[in-house]
Amino acid sequence: xxxFVVFICGAIVxxxxxxxxxxxxxxxxxxxxxxxxxxSVFLAGLSAGYYLGGRLADTNPSxxxxxxxxxxxxxxxxxxxxxxxxxxxxxxxxxLGVRISPLIASSVLFLVPSVFLxxxxxxxxxxxxxSLHTSGKTIGTLYALSTFGSIIGTLITSxxxxxxxxxxxxxxxxxxxxxxxxxxxxxxxxxxxxxxASQAGGMCDTK
Amino acid sequence: MxxxxxxxxxxxxxxxxxGYALEPSEKLLFEKNSLYQYIQVIEDTxxxxxxxxxxxxxxxxxxxxxxxxxxxxxxxxxxxxxxxxFLDSDPKDVxxxxxxxxxxxxxxxxxxxxxxxxxxxxxxxxxxxxxxxxYFKENERMKVHIDDGRLFIKRTKxxxxxxxxxxxxxxxIPFHLTTLxxxxxxxxxxxxxxxxxxxxxxPFRNKFFDSMVMTYKKTFPHLYIFKGKKSGNFVFVATASxxxxxxxxxxxxxxxxxxxxxxxxxxxxxxARCEACEAYEWEGxxxxxxxxxxxxxxxxxxxxxx
Numbered sequence: 001x002x003x004f005v006v007f008i009c010g011a012i013v014x015x016x017x018x019x020x021x022x023x024x025x026x027x028x029x030x031x032x033x034x035x036x037x038x039x040s041v042f043l044a045g046l047s048a049g050y051y052l053g054g055r056l057a058d059t060n061p062s063x064x065x066x067x068x069x070x071x072x073x074x075x076x077x078x079x080x081x082x083x084x085x086x087x088x089x090x091x092x093x094x095x096l097g098v099r100i101s102p103l104i105a106s107s108v109l110f111l112v113p114s115v116f117l118x119x120x121x122x123x124x125x126x127x128x129x130x131s132l133h134t135s136g137k138t139i140g141t142l143y144a145l146s147t148f149g150s151i152i153g154t155l156i157t158s159x160x161x162x163x164x165x166x167x168x169x170x171x172x173x174x175x176x177x178x179x180x181x182x183x184x185x186x187x188x189x190x191x192x193x194x195x196x197a198s199q200a201g202g203m204c205d206t207k
Numbered sequence: 208m209x210x211x212x213x214x215x216x217x218x219x220x221x222x223x224x225x226g227y228a229l230e231p232s233e234k235l236l237f238e239k240n241s242l243y244q245y246i247q248v249i250e251d252t253x254x255x256x257x258x259x260x261x262x263x264x265x266x267x268x269x270x271x272x273x274x275x276x277x278x279x280x281x282x283x284x285x286x287x288x289x290x291x292x293f294l295d296s297d298p299k300d301v302x303x304x305x306x307x308x309x310x311x312x313x314x315x316x317x318x319x320x321x322x323x324x325x326x327x328x329x330x331x332x333x334x335x336x337x338x339x340x341x342y343f344k345e346n347e348r349m350k351v352h353i354d355d356g357r358l359f360i361k362r363t364k365x366x367x368x369x370x371x372x373x374x375x376x377x378x379x380i381p382f383h384l385t386t387l388x389x390x391x392x393x394x395x396x397x398x399x400x401x402x403x404x405x406x407x408x409x410p411f412r413n414k415f416f417d418s419m420v421m422t423y424k425k426t427f428p429h430l431y432i433f434k435g436k437k438s439g440n441f442v443f444v445a446t447a448s449x450x451x452x453x454x455x456x457x458x459x460x461x462x463x464x465x466x467x468x469x470x471x472x473x474x475x476x477x478x479a480r481c482e483a484c485e486a487y488e489w490e491g492x493x494x495x496x497x498x499x500x501x502x503x504x505x506x507x508x509x510x511x512x513x
Contacts, residue, residue, distance in 0.1 A: 025383035026497045029355035031329070032242055092361065166498035 001184055002063070002124050006142050008181060009070075009120040010149025012174050015157040016077075017042050020110055022167045023084055027092040028102040037099075041106035042114050049118015056119065057126035063190035066123055067182035073113040074182070077175025081168040084109055121146050130192040236340060241332035244376065248340050256280060259308050259336055266378055269308025269341065276342050277317065279472060283406045283440035284311050286433050287371060288470065289477035290404035290444040292461040293431070293452060298322055298368035302396070304356035304384075305374035306333055309343030316349050318468040324349040325367075327359035329374075357383050357392070366398045372405040382500040385419065389497075390426040397447040403427070410439035414505035417492035417512055419443065420484055425494055430484040433477060454481055489513075 020038050021030060028034050056065075091105045125142050129135040161170055229235060229249070236257070237248040250257045250273065258270035270280040279285045288311075291298065299322055303312050306328035316324055328334055331353050337343035345351055352359055356374045370393060374384050383389060393403060405423075409416035420443075423430045427445035429452070434441055446452075461478035464470065489512035495502065 022382070022497075025381070026357065026386075026388060027361075029329070029358055030381055030383065031355065092358075095362070163501035163504045166496070168498050 001188055002128055002190070003141070003145055005066070005070075005181055005185065006120060006124050007145045007149035007152075008177065009117050010146035011153030011156075012149075012178065013042065013046070013114060013117045013153065014150040015153035015161070016110070016113065016171065016174060018154060018157045018162070019167050019171055020106065022162070023109065024088070024102055024105060027088040028105060029098075031098065033099045034102040037103040037106040038110070041103070041110050045111045045114025046118035049115040049120075050122055052115065053119035053122035054126075057123045061123060061126050061130075061192050063127065063185040063188050066120070066127070067185035069116060069119055069123070070178050070182050070185070073116040074175045074178035076113050076116075077171050077178065080109075080171045080175070084168075127190055127192060237336065239332055241330050243330045243332075246330075246332055246336060248336055257340060259333075259341070261376055261378065263378075266376060268376065269310050269337075271308060271310055271341055277314065279310055279314055281310070282435045282438045283373075283442060284314070285472045286435060286440070286442045286477055287311065287373070287404045287406060288315075288472065289433060289461060289474055289481075290371075290402050290442065291369065291464055292457045292474065292478055293402045293444055293446055294368060295400055296368075300365060300367045300369075300398075301325070302327065302360075302363075302365075302367045302370045304360070304370070304372045306337055306343075306351060307373060308341040309337035310341065311371065311373070312349060313341075313343055318470065320348075322348070325359075325363075325365070326351045327354050327356045327374075329353070329355050357389055360389075360392050360396055363396060366396055366401070368398050368401050370397060370401065370403045372403065375406070375408060380415070380502045380506065382495070382502040383497065385415075385422070385502055386495045386497050386500050387422050387425060390422060394426055394447055399448060400450075401447045403443075403445045403447075405443040405445075407441045407443055408439055409441060412510040412512070414492065414508040414510055415502055416441070416487075417489050417510050418495050418505060420487045420489070421492045422495045424484060424488065432482045432484050432487055433480050434482065454479070457481055487512075 017038060020042075021035065024030075024034050024038065056069075087108055088105055091101055091108070095101065096104065121142060125139050128138045128142065157170070165173075230251070232251055232253040234250045234252055235247065236250055237246070239246050245261050246259060247261065248257065248259050255273045256270055257273050258267050260267040267281065269284075272278050272280055297319060301312075301315065301319075301322050301324045303324065303326045306312070306326050309326075312324050312326055316322065326349070328351055334343075334351050334353065354362075356372070372384070372393070374381065397403065407416060407419055420430070420432070423443055423445050427447065428449035429446045431444045431452075432441055433444065458475055458478045461474040465474045489510070491511050493499070
């Protein structure tokens with residue numbers, strides 16, 4: 001299940017990025033500046049999320065907490081159509097130039113959700129490592145699954161989804177998917193029980 | 208690692224500029240990978256014609272006769288001028304979205320020297336090409352704005368009598384210049400009796416064409432369609448006012464402009480080709496919006512119209 005969550009979150013990140021280009025175009029065009037802003041903001045969000053996720057994972061990680069973390073981007077996605085239009089329009093009116101405008105718009109619209117989605121990778125790695133003992137294999141598998149999810153997310157979105165449904169509906173759909181994912185995370189109630197033991201016995205090296 | 212790096216460098220040095228598919232009679236005058244596109248300026252030394260295009264010859268964006276640079280070479284540029292017959296008076300404020308070789312604005316300003324012309328072109332290299340190879344010159348009545356067409360239209364406070372939309376490349380159509388929201392913004396910048404002319408390329412009748420018909424119809428009170436004889440180009444003419452124009456009045460008006468402004472193209476003949484958009488309407492086609500516009504896919508799909 002954890003692996004499935006990692007896969008889906010990887011898919012959603014990249015799918016959201018592709019849809020982001022569509023969201024920005026009406027106000028900022030689709031130039032190389034727009035793509036550059038979009039990609040760098042997503043990467044900034046992910047790197048911040050990895051860092052934060054790693055720290056969070058060191059204090060009693062559990063699948064329930066992971067579920068709580070996913071609710072945030074879930075809600076942001078579900079309400080995306082409500083704020084994306086007014087926010088882009090406002091930034092358009094400020095007219096800060098062909099580079100700064102799309103950079104700011106990307107930051108406002110896409111940074112926070114990508115931070116939350118970035119948390120997922122290190123957090124799930126910790127959750128799985130402390131219940132198993134083959135940390136290298138686990139981390140490798142999770143990285144692979146997350147990136148594989150991203151590939152699938154990119155391809156499905158740009159090849160098919162965009163030709164079937166509207167952009168706003170797709171982003172809201174992703175939000176719903178994230179919220180639904182929190183349910184199994186809540187009920188499976190996976191904890192880092194070994195972590196508590198390791199405080200005494202040092203079985204699981206948290207460094 | 209080193210080997211991969213060397214391979215990459217090799218690919219990058221071999222790949223880019225190589226003068227795509229030249230005929231023996233063609234001479235490459237200029238090529239560049241600009242911020243937005245691959246630009247190639249070609250001269251056909253036998254036909255004495257000069258073109259600017261992307262990759263393949265079907266992707267010609269503009270051109271001139273080398274010996275008669277003031278004539279219009281490409282069919283859609285000649286055909287677009289028929290839209291002037293839908294105006295009740297001479298246009299004073301004009302906007303071109305997409306410069307190409309600059310042949311249309313140059314031709315227009317030669318016939319209407321009093322008109323004020325704005326041109327929105329996203330690519331500064333295209334402007335440089337138009338100036339260097341196609342005799343295009345800005346002056347105080349004709350200005351080029353380096354900006355995305357949609358952003359220029361959203362930002363400008365001016366209203367226009369005549370707006371010409373020609374910003375689609377054959378191989379790549381920016382979706383944000385096809386949507387209902389965009390066309391509403393265009394209509395917003397038209398004077399009460401203003402007219403829009405758009406160059407729509409549909410080599411075979413595709414879904415993109417169907418959707419454009421329905422999207423224009425939804426935005427403007429009236430749409431008229433002109434079909435190219437030699438090319439896969441259509442010119443869409445849409446009016447801001449709800450006044451209906453019949454074929455006779457358009458032909459009469461075309462004839463009048465033709466002699467008054469000394470057009471060397473047969474506007475009346477083009478006017479006679481006017482078709483009501485009903486002939487092309489197909490209810491099954493989807494209206495394109497900012498939310499839903501799979502333009503690139505629709506270009507490759509055959510029309511669903513019976």
